[in-house]
Amino acid sequence: MSDQNVHNIVNGIRFIGEDDHEELDIERIKFIMKHTPTPPISEYQFQELTEEVIITKRNKERIGDCTICVNEFPLDTEAIKLPCKHYYHFDCITQWLKMHSNCPNCRTQLPTNNSEYDAYSRILAEHEKKEREGINEDEDRSMRRQTKNSGMFS
Amino acid sequence: MATRYAKRLQKELMELQVSPPTGIRVEEANDLSRWVIGIDGTTGSLYQGEKFSLQFRFNDGYPLEAPEVIFIGKPPVHPHIYGNGHICLSILYDHWSPALTVLSICLSILSMLSSCTEKVRPVDDSVYVSRAVGKSPKDTR
Ligand SMILES: [Zn+2]
Ligand SMILES: [Zn+2]
Numbered sequence: 001m002s003d004q005n006v007h008n009i010v011n012g013i014r015f016i017g018e019d020d021h022e023e024l025d026i027e028r029i030k031f032i033m034k035h036t037p038t039p040p041i042s043e044y045q046f047q048e049l050t051e052e053v054i055i056t057k058r059n060k061e062r063i064g065d066c067t068i069c070v071n072e073f074p075l076d077t078e079a080i081k082l083p084c085k086h087y088y089h090f091d092c093i094t095q096w097l098k099m100h101s102n103c104p105n106c107r108t109q110l111p112t113n114n115s116e117y118d119a120y121s122r123i124l125a126e127h128e129k130k131e132r133e134g135i136n137e138d139e140d141r142s143m144r145r146q147t148k149n150s151g152m153f154s
Numbered sequence: 155m156a157t158r159y160a161k162r163l164q165k166e167l168m169e170l171q172v173s174p175p176t177g178i179r180v181e182e183a184n185d186l187s188r189w190v191i192g193i194d195g196t197t198g199s200l201y202q203g204e205k206f207s208l209q210f211r212f213n214d215g216y217p218l219e220a221p222e223v224i225f226i227g228k229p230p231v232h233p234h235i236y237g238n239g240h241i242c243l244s245i246l247y248d249h250w251s252p253a254l255t256v257l258s259i260c261l262s263i264l265s266m267l268s269s270c271t272e273k274v275r276p277v278d279d280s281v282y283v284s285r286a287v288g289k290s291p292k293d294t295r
Contacts, residue, residue: 037248067253068217070162095218096252104253 026127029120039114041101046094049110051081067105068092084108159217160186166256178260187212190226193260199268206230208263209239210256220250222290223259231273234266238283240291242276247295 055063055073063079065072066089073079079087080094086105088096096104101112109121163186170180170191182190189210195201206229211222223246225239234242245254245262276282286294 034248069159070165092252099218102251104251107251 026124029124033120033124036117038100038102039112039117040099041097041110042113045111046097049083050093052078053081053087055079063087066092068096082108082110162217163212170257175257175261177264178257181207189256191256191260193264195230196264196268200270200273201230201267204230208260210259217252217254220246220254220292221256221259222246222292223263224291230267231275232267232270233272233274233276236276236282236286237279238286240282240286240294247292 053059053063055075055077057075060073060075063073064087066079066087068088069092071089073087073089078090080090081087082093082103084103084106086103088104093104097110101110102108103110112118167180167183167186167189170178171183174180177194177196179192180189181192182188189212191208191210193206193208195204195206206225207227209222209224209226213219213221223241225235225241229235229237229239236242241263243262243266245251245259282294
């Protein structure tokens, strides 16, 4: 898909919220996300979100090996910790994040250098959350009723 | 193959040769950049008793880039496997992650076979196969 195409579709999405169109737009976003290569993480966000952790005898076993190069982290060196608590060598993870913006281990999406892409991610995540809540709605209602009752008799 | 990640490939190869899981074996790996892995259709699946061969090609980008994986010889008849051996499996393309390994790819392909309920080729098989002549599956999407 060309950038221009993506751009046109992006502009179309601004109308989201009109109920009739919402379902269609979600499908469109899913399509775009599926066909757009993940943009790299923003350098600023990389600085902000990652942590340098010194490998010690205490944490070495828990941290394990780097899953990109499958080598260990030598004692007293630094490992890069992503917000999802997965650890990599600096060189390994920065190579990956030059072309992508997710954690290799758990695929947690990090903020990219493309704000439109991030906006889609958010819309999709919210949509999925809403869908999940829809399923649990009945449960929630009975829970609320119980809480009310217990309040009445306490 | 002189890359900083060649060591990872050597490790993966050794583990597969020393302790291969049931139904998976290294058939060829004379050259570190091209392996042939044999896989057996899982017991209880439509492919029980069938044997297949997967060809893995690694370039210098591995594991930051996915290997090219295709069936060679007779590919399984499956709705996501084309007659030319190309495989429709997102982890081999857009959903690749460097935390995946040759073994995890083989396991994904085996589970894709095991969950199949009808042995048919993809609907666009003949169109795709004629379009893909001489091309890598990574360049036909
Ligand atoms: Zn590493
Ligand atoms: Zn992670």
